[in-house]
Amino acid sequence: MIKKTLVIALMAVTVGACKKEKTVTETTAPKADVSKAFNEMLDNYYEEGLILNPVQATFAGDNRFNDQFPNPLADETVNKVKAYYTKYKEQLAQFDNASLSDSEKMTKAILKWECDINLDAFNYKKEYFPIDQMWSINLMAGQLASGASAQPFKTVEDYNNWLQRLEGYLAWMQSAEEKMKEGMQQGYVLPKSLIVKVLPQLEALTVNDLDKHLFYAPVKNFPEEFSEEDKKQLTEAYGKMVSEKIIPAYTSLHKFMSADYLDAGRASSGIADIPGGKEYYDYQIKLYTTTNMTADQIHELGLSEVARILSEMEKIKEQVGYTGDLKSFFNHVRNKKELMPFTEPQQVIDNFNAIHDRMKPQIEKLFDVKPKTPFEVRRTEAFREKSASAEYNPGSLDGTRPGIFYTPIPDVTKYNTYSDESLFLHEAIPGHHYQISLTQESEELPKFRKTLWYSGYGEGWALYSESLGKELGLYTDPYQYFGMLGAEMHRAIRLVVDTGLHSKGWTREQAIQYSLDNEAESEAGIISEIERYMANPGQALSYKIGQLKIRELRAKAEKELGDKFDIRQFHNEVLETGCVPLALLEDKINSWIAKSK
Structure with missing residues (x-):
């Protein structure tokens, strides 16, 4: 299993810095110009996406935004994310398939899927479940805080970046508690059996002994080249952050979830028991299988x-x-x-x-x-x-x-x-x-x-x-x-x-x-x-669902290609596309089989 959901959940702010994209009329523009405009749009989409989701940038090894942790629960952020996907869906519609290469057509189909599935998410009340025992942002933040994950701790600037990023994380923690309180009023609450699994995770980060606190760990692993003055300044700053902000935030959250939230926790297990739960589950099936299966x-x-x-x-x-x-x-x-x-x-x-x-x-x-x-x-x-x-x-x-x-x-x-x-x-x-x-x-x-x-x-x-x-x-x-x-x-x-x-x-x-x-x-x-x-x-x-589809495609290729089938080439065909919805992968393999004959 790969924990992409934690990163995807972090959508953020400051979109205004992005470039203004060009408008393209495919009916008159030469293919080379269309391709150039199409790729410029893709570059803009990617760059703007990093600004919206700076933690994903960090996981990708792009360190330009390591001090940012925008709050995905804030109304301002939600509106900017909606605007982002809406804008690129509209821009994408300007490019006619006849003007694009096969590779560009697949990219267009993937980007349309991205815009549609992310915009559809806003029809459901996912924000009322900001914390659980397995998938939520606080668990990913703990990994970053350990100093042994994607957040770098190699320079003084790195250490200061994490302190700044923690300010945004603390804002998210406060918003998470507020959203759970709203959810309680409207029937959106976790099952009790999950709440009790979250509590020890939170409690472990209320410990007052700094040397035993996960968020203090980077201080115990300073690079050798740091000066004594830098070490002293950072030690004081991290001690103050952990003791005055992190521990109180976790203490508050633990107190709320162990009392009022636990009392409100539902006895039922399935998502159908929340308002609109059936429709939400249908969305989740489509999101995770990339199919229309029921x-x-x-x-x-x-x-x-x-x-x-x-x-x-x-x-x-x-x-x-x-x-x-x-x-x-x-x-x-x-x-x-x-x-x-x-x-x-x-x-x-x-x-x-x-x-x-x-x-x-x-x-x-x-x-x-x-x-x-x-x-x-x-x-x-x-x-x-x-x-x-x-x-x-x-x-x-x-x-x-x-x-x-x-x-x-x-x-x-x-x-x-x-x-x-x-x-x-x-x-x-x-x-x-x-x-x-x-x-x-x-x-x-x-x-x-x-x-x-x-x-x-x-x-x-x-x-x-x-x-x-x-x-x-x-x-x-x-x-x-x-x-x-x-x-x-x-x-x-x-x-x-x-x-x-x-x-x-x-x-x-x-x-x-x-x-x-x-x-x-x-x-x-x-x-x-x-x-x-x-x-x-x-x-x-x-x-x-995915495994059965890949097996099906391999069996089809082996049968239709016979002695011409090369397992290494089949694996290349599957892997070279990167992650794609399953229907697009099937189209690609069918095309490869036809060409290989």
Whole structure:
């Protein structure tokens, strides 16, 4: 999983500095002039987007706006974001497809999708859910504050930039509390089961001991070249910021959410129980799958995929000689001591690096283009580890900051390795790291497409990557292959439980039990997952929908091209577009098949 939602949520201010765009009349302008005007518009869209979303710029490695943290909940910001997408939708309509190249046509279709889906979002009351246990801005801010994420802490200016950015973050925290109070009055409130998971995250940042406070961490890691005077000034400034502003802000928020907000929390689990919840879920399905599938269609697809994968799991159970039923085999896998061999967190990290080493000799057979961006495996930060899933954070556009695969290790003695190979393929190589890094390194794509994220494509590619394990020399251990089936089952179950929760009236407990009955994840892990789906409806659908589409396209290419099929070229075709809505990817692969014949 990649946590793009946190960055996307941060839309910001000061649009007035952008250039005024030209108007183009395609019917009279030569194609070269149209292309130039089109690309100028794309550049303006990208640059203005960075001003609107400066935290995304930081994650991309663009440090021009590192001191800015505009408040996405402020009316002024909302109006500017609406104006931004409206303006570019209107400008885009001026360019006729007949005047554009094939690549430009795809870019036009993608930008239209972006404008439409972002404008549609304003029809729903997402602002009343600014904080949850998994996806919200405060969790991303904690990562940045640690000094070990995208926000740089290499110069005195860097340190001062973060202090300034925190002022904007504090304004957001205050607005978040105000929006939740408004939401309480209108029936928009989180389920109680999610609120109680947020509380310890907030409480951990109310600690008064500065040396133990996450937001004070940069002070303990000054670069050696800093002068004593600079160190003293920054130490005082950070101490004052944390003790006088950060701690009181978290204390206030924790007090509110642990009392009034918790009391108002709803007992229901699904989003259908808020005003306009059905329509909101339909929007979320479209947002995350980039399809027009209905909740009922997805639910039925999930049930059929669960049945198919269960039959494959039965074969592994027989292969390892287990004589009980499949449900008891899940418990056998969950509790098998040989699959929980570690005593130190570093051993988990070392195991993932060993998986990487095993597959390196085979990677050339499937991929002839590999990213230059470096890659690391790290443990998830302690403050969010208990509620976190494994995830990938992209490297910077210039490749100076590595892509990072974060893995939570809340209790290393209970860490089960049975799914580690499939997890590495998904989060790391050739999953998110290849797909995102190659997109960012592309010299062909316009800038705005290098940081786009469509979950149906991106998570679909990562889940498809898990199926490449045998071709990459992995899954020689039947338990690791069972881990791959388990990971695929996990995503198939998501189709059932996400739609169950949000469109069929399922309770949290029903969804948990369905998962326990059909997969080998730990109960604690399943609870965390179900609560994740409750917090962000529809996101969990994207994986399987995207994977099935990429599998379908590969099978079609293999059948129609026969001996001419080259798996490396197929992977190039899929990856070179960057993130795109699935219908556009299908059009591209169909065109490639036709040309390759």
